[in-house]
Amino acid sequence: MGKEIKILSPTAILGYGFPRSSWEKGLQAKPDLIAVDGGSVDPGPFYLGSGKSFTDRSGVKRDLRYMLNGAVELDIPLLIGTAGGAGADSHLEWCREIIAEIAREDGLKFDLAVIGAEISKKKVRDWYRQGKFQENGDLPINEEEIDKAERIVAQMGSEPFINALKEGAQVILAGRAYDPSVFAAYPIWKGYDPALALHLGKILECAAIASEPGSGRDAMLGILGEDYFQVEPLNSKRRCTPTSVAAHTLYEKKDPIHLPGPGGELNLEETTFKAIGERQVEVRGTRFVPTPSYFLKLEGAKKTGYRTISIAGVRDPIMIREMDNIIREVRAEVEDNFQGDIDPSRFHLLFRTYGKNGVMGDLEPAPFEGHELGLVIEAVAPTQAWADTLCSFARSTMLHYGYAGRISTAGNLAFPYSPSDFSGGAVYEFNIHHLVEIEDPAGQFPVKFSPGFEGRDPDA
Amino acid sequence: MPKISLIELCRVIRSKNAGPFELTLDLIFKNTEDYEKVKEIQGINPGLISRLYRVPEKDVLSLVYFDPARAIKATIKRPYGAGSLGETDVYGAQQHAPLLGVELDLPADFDKQ
Secondary structure: OOOOOEEEOOOOOOEEEEEOOHHHHHHHHOOOOOEEEOOOOOOOOOHHOOOOOOOHHHHHHHHHHHHHHHHHHHOOOOEEEOOHHOOOHHHHHHHHHHHHHHHHHOOOEEEEEEEOOOOHHHHHHHHHHHOOOOOOOOOOHHHHHHHHEEEEEEEEEHHHHHHHHHOOOOOOEEHHHHOOHHHHHHHOOOOOOOOHHHHHHHHHHHHHHHHEOOOOOOOEEEEOOOOOEEEOOOOOOOOOOOOHHHHOOOOOOOOEEEEEOOOOOEEEEOEEEEEOOEEEEEOOEEEEOOOOOOOEEEEEEEEEEEEEEEEEOOHHHHHHHHHHHHHHHHHHHHHHHOOOOOOOHEEEEEEEEEEOOOHHHHHHOOOOOOOEEEEEEEEEOHHHHHHHHHHHHHHHHOOOOOOOOOOOOOOOOOOOOOOOOEHHHHHHHEEEEEEEEEEOOOOOOOOEEEEEEOOOOOOO | OOOEEHHHEEEEEEEEEEEEEEEEEEEEOOHHHHHHHHHHHOOOOOHHHHHHHHHHHHEEEEEEHHHHHEEEEEEEEOOOOOOOOOOOOOOOOOHHHHHHHOEEEEHHHHOOO
């Protein structure tokens, strides 16, 4: 040790992009590592459930082209976490194919390691039977829920990355990972303080979001020393301030002082944030408190059904006044019409009233006032055909519904589109979001090496 | 007593998911003096959050005053997992509006501080 480690974080999520000028400044700083987080649960359960990427292929390829070329040119590691947004095997394969394509197109060669994060249902069931699950309030876990999950991933810590680095991997592509892991693994491997490495990783995983003005589409440089780290945005239009960096541990977290992760929690009770010059901030004093045993977070999503929606506006003040009654009566007519064909317990019919409580639902404290409503009719049913049918029927019933006090008798809804209905495909929900106690932090995540990878392997 | 609104006191007022099952609210103050004053009187407290969002106080999972960022963070239980049936805001990013209307009673000498 003694030397500082420089870590380049080009963007908040792989595919979100970064200005070319910031990237070039990042390379000029001669980083020891480039790392990027590829995902998030924020976009909802669809991506884990369906196995599709949440980030766009062209955007991801554009970012990866810079990063792969940069890593090869400087001969430094490149670590990528939570491939494809959700980090299951299909996302990993999707991202690996993009890497292979770039390697072929640009004539690159590197030692590649791919680390899986999808956990078999059998293994999850075994953990459940062995009592390894920690209860999670209102999300009951049982074998039926495990079976229903389309796929289940675990958030890996730094350990699997460290193992791959030890084996000589230069480019590491991983499935679902605890966001800071890709930044912290290399310095932890090199003997730096895990607490500072992880806290730095927490900031870098959002790239320049912790600067002012913040941006997820711009690069940040982290510099880690023996008992401190510094962060600096690479775009001179931005600056880090003690407040902007301290405030970052608030972001998307429940508690800014105790930040739990694989193996333990970061404790910020004694952390200090000090300005260094105009644009840099130095952080000291963060501690890591290991938990008595090691917990991994599991994420799973199950299919709820299929969705069809119809969008319409309402301008008639009498209709608006009567809306709650109309919705209730239309729902009853839909249920009545298909009695014997589909039981109401097997589908969901939702009416969203934008302008009234469309954004906050039951949490909305403001009384309604306004002269028009945006209406979204939504049906979720066991098949797409049923969702189409139910949405269509609710829409046509509402269009011509003779509500109390009606004086506009030609039609109740203003449709912006023809066709008026949109089939939305499969719908998912998170049904596993639990901690499990495990023995071996790296053992759950299989590593596949491709030494001298050039984008061509028949078994890929 | 003079009333002062959170919009006047805060530089940032925002909401966001903290994982799929929690919604977190952040208030970042413009200056340390105002923050300290609000902290002293515990102007933001679980009771207020419970009333604003019409959730039982037990569903206000945490409320933390975080000095280094002169910020207050409250986290409430989401009514359902993010993106589940009936979801209105997958990212939870537009649930901050009730905070914008909050006015606090601060001690009379507040302005002189």
